[in-house]
Amino acid sequence: MQRRHLFAAAAAIALAATGAVHAQNYKPEYKVSTVVGPAFPWGKGAEIWIDLVKQRTNGRINMKLYPGVSLVQGDQTREFTAIRQGIIDMAIGSTINWSPQIKELNLFSLPFLMPDYKAIDALTQGPVGKDLFAILEKQGVVPLAWGENGYRELTNSKREIRKPDDLKGLKIRVVGSPLFLDTFRALGANPTQMSWADAQPAFASGAVDGQENPMSIFTAAKLHTVGQKYVTMWGYVADPLVFVVNKEVWESWTPADREIVRQAAIDAGKQQIAIARKGLDEPGQPLLKEIEGMGVRVTRLAPAEREEFVKSTRAVYEQWKKQIGTDLVTKAEQSIAARK
Secondary structure, eight states, X not given: OHHHHHHHHHHHHHHHHHHHHHHHHSOSOEEEEOSSOTTSHHHHHHHHHHHHHHHHTTTSSOEEEEOXXXXXXXXXXXXXXXXXXXSSSEEEEEHHHHTTTOGGGGGGGSTTOOOSHHHHHHHHTXXXXXXXXXXXXXXXXXXXXXXXXXXXXXXXXXXXXXXXGGGTTOEEEEOSOHHHHHHHHHTTOEEEEOOHXXXXXXXXXXXXOEEEEOHHHHHHTTGXXXXXXXXXXXXXXXXXXXXXXXXXXXXXXXXXXHHHHHHHHHHHHHHHHHHXXXXXXXXXXXXHHHHHTTTOEEEEOOHHHHHHHHHHTHHHHHHHHHHHOHHHHHHHHHHHHTOO
């Protein structure tokens, strides 16, 4: 009987020691990278994730937000590599910014692939989303959930844009993606690659005429104050976000804590998507009325007008379909066609 008690005591000590080892393996802080802070829906999603994890792990996993991609000196396109290397522990990253390393993520940047929010959901929440998560996992990160930066709409300081010819010669700031450069060149614009930090002063000085970004970025960054007086709602691409964790960090946690972090990401992602779409997916699009109240001219394209932009960028679409992977793009097209 005494021996049994001794075994039980030894087992309890061993279990406690295992728990202590796990606790010692946990970092005092996990760095979470985003491009923008909590003033924007993207950064708000990170804040929600951080708070949920802290609550649900009783502070065992302490995450801290590093906005402005400050962990890689503001270079958005270096973020994914830094996660793989362990410089960044966790991130909510843009499919656009990570597409130079993961060519399949260019799918979402194919011009005019996704005509509405249901089309985005058909991709991220369906078989295409699963395929992309499997691709990310092979690259040494653990993808957990989808978020959304939103449809990227066109703004400029010069004139109303209703047809491709209206873009001719305009200097438009774009992110560091060859597909974006190809798309805007096909439309006759002069695409200029620069970081977001450099872009805002360039709009204010008039060195750059326009840009493309979700309307939540337009309002939070107060782009109407730096000359962006014309908005064209053309919904040419959308930018889903991905919640990820570095693989070694993920494997350092207990299975129970991994599940908590994953579910917190899924819950934060749903809330974040709702914030990103607020004012745009309701009848009357109240966010656009608010923007018009700032003295901005908002142009909503008729279907026939939008079709002219589709035609002008079709060659770029076909060229990039092959580069991204014909099978993946075809699966995406089928998922969108079958959406409810």
